Amino acid sequence: MEQKDRALADMVADLARSSNVEELHDLLQNQRPEDVADLLEHLDGDTRDVVFAALDQPMASDVLPELEERVREDVLEGLEIDEVSRLVEDMDPADAADVVGDLSHADATAVLERMDPEEARELRTLLDYPEDSVGSVMSTLFVAVRADGTVGDAVETIRQRAEELGDFYYVYAVERQGRLVGVLSLKDLLLSPRARPIAELMHRDVISIRVDADREQAANVASRYDLYALPVVDPEQRLVGQVTLDEVVEIIEEETSEDMYRLVGLSEDESVFSSFLFSVRKRLPWLYVNLGTAILAASVISIFETTITKMAVLAALQSIVAGQGGNAGTQTLTIIVRGIALGELDLRNTWRALLKEFALGAANGAAIGLGIGLLVWLWHGNPWLGLVIGVAMLLNMMVAGIAGAFVPVVLRWLRIDPALASAVVVTTVTDCLGFFFFLGLATLMMPHLR
Amino acid sequence: MEQKDRALADMVADLARSSNVEELHDLLQNQRPEDVADLLEHLDGDTRDVVFAALDQPMASDVLPELEERVREDVLEGLEIDEVSRLVEDMDPADAADVVGDLSHADATAVLERMDPEEARELRTLLDYPEDSVGSVMSTLFVAVRADGTVGDAVETIRQRAEELGDFYYVYAVERQGRLVGVLSLKDLLLSPRARPIAELMHRDVISIRVDADREQAANVASRYDLYALPVVDPEQRLVGQVTLDEVVEIIEEETSEDMYRLVGLSEDESVFSSFLFSVRKRLPWLYVNLGTAILAASVISIFETTITKMAVLAALQSIVAGQGGNAGTQTLTIIVRGIALGELDLRNTWRALLKEFALGAANGAAIGLGIGLLVWLWHGNPWLGLVIGVAMLLNMMVAGIAGAFVPVVLRWLRIDPALASAVVVTTVTDCLGFFFFLGLATLMMPHLR
Numbered sequence: 001m002e003q004k005d006r007a008l009a010d011m012v013a014d015l016a017r018s019s020n021v022e023e024l025h026d027l028l029q030n031q032r033p034e035d036v037a038d039l040l041e042h043l044d045g046d047t048r049d050v051v052f053a054a055l056d057q058p059m060a061s062d063v064l065p066e067l068e069e070r071v072r073e074d075v076l077e078g079l080e081i082d083e084v085s086r087l088v089e090d091m092d093p094a095d096a097a098d099v100v101g102d103l104s105h106a107d108a109t110a111v112l113e114r115m116d117p118e119e120a121r122e123l124r125t126l127l128d129y130p131e132d133s134v135g136s137v138m139s140t141l142f143v144a145v146r147a148d149g150t151v152g153d154a155v156e157t158i159r160q161r162a163e164e165l166g167d168f169y170y171v172y173a174v175e176r177q178g179r180l181v182g183v184l185s186l187k188d189l190l191l192s193p194r195a196r197p198i199a200e201l202m203h204r205d206v207i208s209i210r211v212d213a214d215r216e217q218a219a220n221v222a223s224r225y226d227l228y229a230l231p232v233v234d235p236e237q238r239l240v241g242q243v244t245l246d247e248v249v250e251i252i253e254e255e256t257s258e259d260m261y262r263l264v265g266l267s268e269d270e271s272v273f274s275s276f277l278f279s280v281r282k283r284l285p286w287l288y289v290n291l292g293t294a295i296l297a298a299s300v301i302s303i304f305e306t307t308i309t310k311m312a313v314l315a316a317l318q319s320i321v322a323g324q325g326g327n328a329g330t331q332t333l334t335i336i337v338r339g340i341a342l343g344e345l346d347l348r349n350t351w352r353a354l355l356k357e358f359a360l361g362a363a364n365g366a367a368i369g370l371g372i373g374l375l376v377w378l379w380h381g382n383p384w385l386g387l388v389i390g391v392a393m394l395l396n397m398m399v400a401g402i403a404g405a406f407v408p409v410v411l412r413w414l415r416i417d418p419a420l421a422s423a424v425v426v427t428t429v430t431d432c433l434g435f436f437f438f439l440g441l442a443t444l445m446m447p448h449l450r
Numbered sequence: 451m452e453q454k455d456r457a458l459a460d461m462v463a464d465l466a467r468s469s470n471v472e473e474l475h476d477l478l479q480n481q482r483p484e485d486v487a488d489l490l491e492h493l494d495g496d497t498r499d500v501v502f503a504a505l506d507q508p509m510a511s512d513v514l515p516e517l518e519e520r521v522r523e524d525v526l527e528g529l530e531i532d533e534v535s536r537l538v539e540d541m542d543p544a545d546a547a548d549v550v551g552d553l554s555h556a557d558a559t560a561v562l563e564r565m566d567p568e569e570a571r572e573l574r575t576l577l578d579y580p581e582d583s584v585g586s587v588m589s590t591l592f593v594a595v596r597a598d599g600t601v602g603d604a605v606e607t608i609r610q611r612a613e614e615l616g617d618f619y620y621v622y623a624v625e626r627q628g629r630l631v632g633v634l635s636l637k638d639l640l641l642s643p644r645a646r647p648i649a650e651l652m653h654r655d656v657i658s659i660r661v662d663a664d665r666e667q668a669a670n671v672a673s674r675y676d677l678y679a680l681p682v683v684d685p686e687q688r689l690v691g692q693v694t695l696d697e698v699v700e701i702i703e704e705e706t707s708e709d710m711y712r713l714v715g716l717s718e719d720e721s722v723f724s725s726f727l728f729s730v731r732k733r734l735p736w737l738y739v740n741l742g743t744a745i746l747a748a749s750v751i752s753i754f755e756t757t758i759t760k761m762a763v764l765a766a767l768q769s770i771v772a773g774q775g776g777n778a779g780t781q782t783l784t785i786i787v788r789g790i791a792l793g794e795l796d797l798r799n800t801w802r803a804l805l806k807e808f809a810l811g812a813a814n815g816a817a818i819g820l821g822i823g824l825l826v827w828l829w830h831g832n833p834w835l836g837l838v839i840g841v842a843m844l845l846n847m848m849v850a851g852i853a854g855a856f857v858p859v860v861l862r863w864l865r866i867d868p869a870l871a872s873a874v875v876v877t878t879v880t881d882c883l884g885f886f887f888f889l890g891l892a893t894l895m896m897p898h899l900r
Contacts, residue, residue: 032675034674034675042796042798042799068794155640155641158637158640158641159641162637162641165637167619167635167637167676167678168637169617169619169636169678185617185636186619186635186636186637186640187608187612187615187617187618187636189640190605190608190636190639190640191605191608191609191612223696223699223700223703224484225482225484226617226696228617228619228678228695245678245695245696245699246673246676246695248699249673249695249698249699249702250673252699252702252703252706253673253702253706256702256703256706256707256710257706257788259710260706260709260710260713260784260788261784261788263710264777264780264781264784265777265781266781266784266785270785271785271788271789271792271794272785272786272788272789272794272795272803273794273799273802273803273806276806276809276810276813279806279810280810280813280814280817283778283781283810283814284814284817284818286777286781287774287777287778287814287817287818288818288821290773290774290777291770291774291818291821291822294769294770294773294774295770295822295825297769297770297773298766298767298769298770299766301765301766301769302763302766305762305763305765305766306762308758308762308765309759309762312755312756312758312759312762312765313752313755314765315751315755315758315762315764315765315768316748316749316751316752316755317748318765318769319744319747319748319751319768319769319772319881319885320741320744320745320747320748322769323740323744323747323881324737324740324741324744327714327715327736327737327740328733328737330714331714331715331716331733331736334710334711334714334716335716335720335721335722336722338707338710338711338721338722339721339722342721344518344721344722344723345722346492348492349492349723352723353722353723356723356726356729359726360726360729360730360733363726363730364730364733364734364737367730367734367737368734368737368738368741371738371741372741372745375745431769431773435769
């Protein structure tokens with residue numbers, strides 16, 4: 001929080017404690033909804049409810065969609081269903097769908113029943129789109145004008161809906177059946193005489209996306225072509241919505257976090273202040289999976305218990321070989337998972353990436369293997385022990401390069417999210433083989449080691 | 451690549467092989483620059499040079515800034531300095547700065563010397579802004595109108611610069627000295643009579659950012675308030691540029707990737723197809739740092755060599771305790787680093803997050819400790835061995851929660867990037883203490899274990 005925000009937060013908390021609702025209302029009325037939302041997120045639950053109750057309805061409707069899910073749930077729990085319905089009716093359809101979509105099924109049904117039937121119908125359509133589809137993130141507030149009209153007609157349409165529309169830059173041209181046939185910008189309209197036909201002015205080569213496509217694809221297309229908004233069409237090419245660039249920003253933020261989280265076995269729904277039980281429930285399964293793989297790796301060590309009994313220093317050195325393999329494998333993995341997400345890897349160039357990572361594993365493995373080999377030689381005064389750990393390190397880091405690159409590519413080919421399962425598989429491989437290479441070589445060379 | 455793109459790519463590759471420059475030119479002339487850039491990125495070096503040479507100058511100027519750095523470097527290497535100067539002159543100043551900024555100092559100087567002096571001066575100003583500052587990412591193409599003018603004046607200004615400007619939504623109102631005093635949208639202009647004074651129409655409460663602020667801050671502000679562009683001012687509040695939303699998308703993508711990369715010791719400059727030597731140079735130092743910490747952890751094991759000689763199974767089980775600590779610590783770490791990046795954590799609520807992560811470590815530690823304890827009891831038929839590993843697991847996962855949460859917070863307080871160094875510190879702590887807890891307890895309980 002900035003200095004200024006903190007001063008405001010203190011003032012609001014004081015007013016809330018003295019239940020000075022009128023002054024609270026006046027103070028918050030002139031703030032931006034995003035700032036009020038931020039403020040609410042930083043207050044404790046009871047103060048928050050007092051402050052939210054002090055907002056008038058339009059402000060409350062603007063603030064709710066801006067709140068983090070966790071805080072919004074808290075706020076909504078304190079409201080009657082009737083109040084929620086009224087607030088939702090005031091929102092943009094896309095925001096309303098976000099809010100209602102997070103409610104329990106029973107609450108959502110109750111809210112929809114109390115709403116204006118026409119608005120409820122529209123909301124139900126939006127809520128029916130599958131999660132992560134373009135339909136679930138698009139806005140149904142857009143300007144469509146008839147392609148056979150004039151600039152003057154378009155300006156009139158915009159004037160009538162100016163209040164409701166908020167900010168927008170593109171105006172879409174549609175045919176009689178609603179089929180999208182062109183796009184123009186406010187700049188085009190502003191610089192053209194009113195009598196000019198839309199059909200002359202519009203760009204016919206319009207980039208659009210299907211309502212059932214993946215939202216990540218919409219984000220990629222919009223950001224690739226630097227579009228302020230991407231029109232959304234149904235299978236009959238009829239315009240049904242648009243994905244705005246602020247939504248694109250949110251999608252990209254979420255999808256990148258998602259990859260980052262999944263690599264370490266976190267759920268993308270978890271955040272710093274998720275409830276304790278939620279976090280336990282989300283993290284434990286992955287920890288149990290890792291426990292299983294750790295036991296597997298331990299059983300590899302068990303095979304060599306006789307060797308270790310003869311020479312306990314091996315037990316200390318084994319973890320260096322396994323750990324470095326894990327580190328190198330995770331680096332490769334992250335690069336490849338990111339390359340897949342950014343669309344840099346396709347069928348034709350994947351083999352190049354695999355080859356490079358294998359070579360990198362060999363080069364870095366040689367460098368690290370030489371370093372640890374010399375060190376162990378000096379430390380324990382036995383060149384053979386240095387040779388064993390050096391060679392095991394080289395082998396394991398080559399394995400790390402191969403596994404780190406192959407596993408996500410194969411998972412993706414199997415249509416499993418590479419970010420989700422790759423890390424577990426790769427570290428299991430580098431752990432098991434790391435122990436096997438090192439202890440196996442040590443067993444073979446035992447006569448020279450002691 | 452999509453089906454359609456692949457067909458185009460094949461056609462282009464065929465034409466390039468037969469050096470059919472004219473047909474190449476005609477085929478590519480009607481493509482979007484982003485698509486041509488994508489095509490070039492997927493071609494091998496020689497074919498790429500032939501294809502790039504077939505583009506006419508305006509298309510080449512549009513394509514260059516869209517290319518990945520690595521590919522752009524390749525393309526630029528094949529061009530004369532004179533050609534580069536001409537291409538750069540044709541670009542938007544921000545794009546030109548991107549391209550010239552990536553050149554070697556000598557090449558950049560040579561390019562600037564051959565450019566129009568006025569344009570070169572503007573470019574030098576942009577190049578002088580520190581990396582990661584708002585100045586380094588802003589566009590100097592924006593529309594400013596006099597606050598004491600009329601809507602008609604503004605439309606005239608826009609008309610004169612329409613070609614050069616591309617897409618934009620906001621028009622900034624400035625005073626005589628260039629001080630930013632208001633903002634209006636194209637929608638405002640479109641719906642107002644031409645005689646209306648700008649001063650009446652403009653929004654005075656304009657959100658802006660200082661040119662020397664961090665680019666990440668610009669991205670956060672623009673995305674928070676859903677702005678199409680964020681005006682940039684100098685210390686005297688004079689308008690000097692704007693950060694557009696497509697730039698915001700890029701910043702957010704880069705900063706999130708950066709965090710993800712740094713957590714595993716990768717450089718943010720590396721991508722799937724970075725050169726082999728570049729990747730070796732960037733990854734090796736981190737692997738060496740980790741080698742150091744692995745040796746530290748190994749030396750903890752060494753303390754207990756006598757214990758291990760007596761009971762080699764401990765060498766197999768020790769890595770389970772250390773590894774699970776690392777996994778849990780990395781989960782906590784990722785949540786906290788992300789919370790810091792998203793601005794969810796501030797001074798007031800950090801203690802709450804720390805407390806929660808500690809409690810989570812204890813809860814998950816109890817669950818995992820119980821699981822492995824029972825398993826080891828059954829496996830080895832010795833309840834004491836189960837107790838030792840269960841308790842060591844619980845302790846180490848509590849440590850993981852504390853270290854995973856404290857380390858990034860402390861690093862950030864020390865102004866060290868938490869993403870960069872946290873993982874190494876946390877896993878060193880969980881490795882060393884994991885081995886220490888388990889082998890230490892085992893040593894104490896040795897009479898019961900055998």
